[in-house]
Amino acid sequence: MKNLIVAQSGGPTAAINATLAGVIKEWLGKNDGAKVYGSRFGVEGILNENIVDLTGLSEDDLDKLMRTPASALGSCRYKLSDPKEDETDFKRVVEVFRKYDIGHFVYIGGNDSMDTVHRLSEYFSENGITDIVVNGAPKTIDNDLCGIDHCPGFGSAAKYIATVCSELAREVKVYDKENILIVEIMGRHAGWLTAAAALAAENNKEVPYLIYLSEVKLSVNKFVADLKEAMKNSKNVIVALSEGVMIETESGIHHGSEDEVDAFGHKQMAGNGRILEKILKDELKYKARYIELSLLQRCASHCLSETDIIEAVELGRLAVRLGLEGESGRMARLTRVSDEPYRVEYSSVDIKEVANLEKKVPSTWINEAKNGVTEEMLRYLKPLVKGEMSCRHKDGVPEFFVI
């Protein structure tokens, strides 16, 4: 039997290593002596032959790995070229796969990584390479993957956001003074993560939350009007703001700082919260403070959703089974069968329905005032954050699995 190689790509999540642990567990469960390799730093590790043997990992290692944040194998943002224009990378992948006797490749990642799966599977099929299968396992805190109810990594990040937005409601009410707290949350084009602040709002009814998703264009006048309305009932307001919200001011549209562009041409946004904070402080003389959750929200292994981690492991296992069943060019997925009791079914989806596409929040899940979410969104979110799980600790400090 041929060996398996697994790699991770895209931005870190708190659940991506749970999927890696699932892949390794499933493969080792087959127990026929075939190896499981890891490619370091995504597909670049295959091109550079930066490969580690993971076959010897113990149950205890895998438990620790499952609760370790970020990508234990490392990640990349490398995009394969179009093979019609340049076959170099593809030939190199095949060469390395032959050398390590690889028959199965599982790529764990988001919509860009699924593009890699798509290109490789197409290349193999068009070039008569029938003894290597390549399948994807989903991950992204952004929850913007198509073809799947929700993504591993999202539930834990959503739980983290619901948690800190609950804690900050206690914090913002401490002084008997007007005080507005702006929390900037990741999400370039999709506001799923910011929507998770609504879970905090549910449990902290005495503090108004204004929630602006990336799908919303927000004029400063509208924001100030929303705030004044909320402050009729409370001196303290929490503003949950997607980094991707388009803010319309008199001087034009601000879309974060927009001063960096990553390898995929994505703009790195940050600074929306700072723009609003400045307007509140300088122009309206309100006491306002701005917090950017930044990287903290995508690697909070001390605040895992048990539901998320269980599903992340299962999708890793499934990606392996897909290959064993001869499938290629597919992504492991889950479909929601019911909200309450929460139940999902596992299957797979053609990678073409996932690669390079983005799933935005449906407009019907945003409230009419465009400053919160609907009951439908809450029903969707609630099961995903259920159950508390944490990283392992040694003497009170996290202990991670390092490959």
Next chain:
Amino acid sequence: MKNLIVAQSGGPTAAINATLAGVIKEWLGKNDGAKVYGSRFGVEGILNENIVDLTGLSEDDLDKLMRTPASALGSCRYKLSDPKEDETDFKRVVEVFRKYDIGHFVYIGGNDSMDTVHRLSEYFSENGITDIVVNGAPKTIDNDLCGIDHCPGFGSAAKYIATVCSELAREVKVYDKENILIVEIMGRHAGWLTAAAALAAENNKEVPYLIYLSEVKLSVNKFVADLKEAMKNSKNVIVALSEGVMIETESGIHHGSEDEVDAFGHKQMAGNGRILEKILKDELKYKARYIELSLLQRCASHCLSETDIIEAVELGRLAVRLGLEGESGRMARLTRVSDEPYRVEYSSVDIKEVANLEKKVPSTWINEAKNGVTEEMLRYLKPLVKGEMSCRHKDGVPEFFVI
């Protein structure tokens, strides 16, 4: 028997309500029908007669309260005047205490709040008021109180910092690229909290940590030299930076943004990390990112140190017992008897030895290169973060006790 009133003051912590729960538990345990009142928003609630009756709280309420962050009674930064200049506030306090038949006042807070305890106890004693005692219970994430080994609230904040600085070590190593992460940590004049990053460094040896405490003056040249040295062994470095570090650049000394001053005349600092990030990016062309832990570090009830919470409760109980034993003008304290096994003894200290004073990190606990801490500091820190405890959850989202 006369009634007790309790209030909270100063900045929020994750343990201040554990001390409040301890005060209420101890008082209710006396079980003679005397009431326990809470003053809302610190001593201002006494002046404004904004008082709630806490006598009816159940064991379950108190358990939830113990795990609720920030100040459940609210806080203030109000400083009592010098009674020799203006007795108004003091007369008002006595008037309200008489109305509610108060014989015991417990004030939970930091060095400014202990000044209030000091002034009140002196005023009572100088004016022949012998039937009201006032004692303090310590809290501050900054750990800068004198007369005590360490402060409730510090252990949980230190655990939070050790936790996120561990997680960020996983995050910073994800890409196979040079990447520097600057984490700005609270601490105006004392670097205790920033030192807690050393606990993360202990568990993540493959990532160099540069740790700069508030006690250190840091020239940009020295910082760049430290960084270059660290990067000989690793592409990735974590810089843990006190908000209070004095940064010397060619254009002078930067000490955060320094643009706000609170009611006590303390400068609100922020922005040291941004200064260093800018230097790294603009002048050295390094990939660097700056994260400010901001309010998140002082209300992280989902990441409590069990040791801290147990001690916080116990010091609340003790502050009540001090009064019952007829003491006044004292602060409940703990003294460390041994590091391993960790053991503390509870006693009390004259409030004059605490009020308005600040305990800095001893220079012998900072390493010679001034970019880390010594073994002594690690021995001091380790027991304080031990044991995992969390806020309560309802359907995966924190559930807090709201007064």
